[in-house]
Amino acid sequence: MSINLTPRLLAVASLVRGGSIIADIGTDHGYLPIYLIETGKVPAAIAADIGRMPLENARKSVEECGLSDKIELRLSDGLQNFKATDVREIVFAGMGGTLIAEKLSEILWVKDESLHFVFQPQSRAEDLREFLFSNGYSIGEEIATHEGRRSYITFDAVYTGQTKKFTPAECFIGKLPHNEDAHNHLRKQSARLQKKHDALKAAGEDVSALSEIITAIQEFIND
């Protein structure tokens, strides 16, 4: 059996540098590591998940593809059951941005300039970008994709040790390119923020910070 990925996971695969063992945190079905090995991009992988059932899903896929000798399945909450020398490349896809940031903050050895990260937060990408900017990580490339009506943001990052000055709006925009998928994603974020803005304004709260973010997003889209 061979795995064909949909555009969402293809975006993740495209940002994987390859050439070394990767960790896929929150692997569930295990499709990403299988695809990366089948296409020759990585030699081996550790597919990790916090849940026994998802790991069982991954085990079945890995066995069907005859890759049990190349993909280790590991029960782990984030990177808790990993050590610094296990992998050089780490993927977090399909978990919320807030949770990914929390999982990174638990592990000291992730502050390592030789590690490469690929993230696809399924929600609150802004929380993950804020964490990365505040903790010495630098975002490389961002890709926006969609499947049906859902949009997905994927980006890679490395640790540089240099914290960056950033505005709240930059946490929403990141390094997104100017294309239809990115603009559609930002329109949805802007609509979400506008609802929050209107509710807070009606309650007599200060909405100047939210207004600034919404304006910056609109300016980016219209640029």
Ligand SMILES: C[S@@+](CC[C@H](N)C(=O)[O-])C[C@H]1O[C@@H](n2cnc3c(N)ncnc32)[C@H](O)[C@@H]1O
């Ligand atoms: C929506 S699935 C994403 C599967 C796959 N990565 C993808 O993008 O298609 C999220 C997976 O993350 C796992 N997960 C949630 N919290 C986790 C944690 N703290 N550590 C590891 N895995 C976690 C869930 O069990 C689930 O299998």
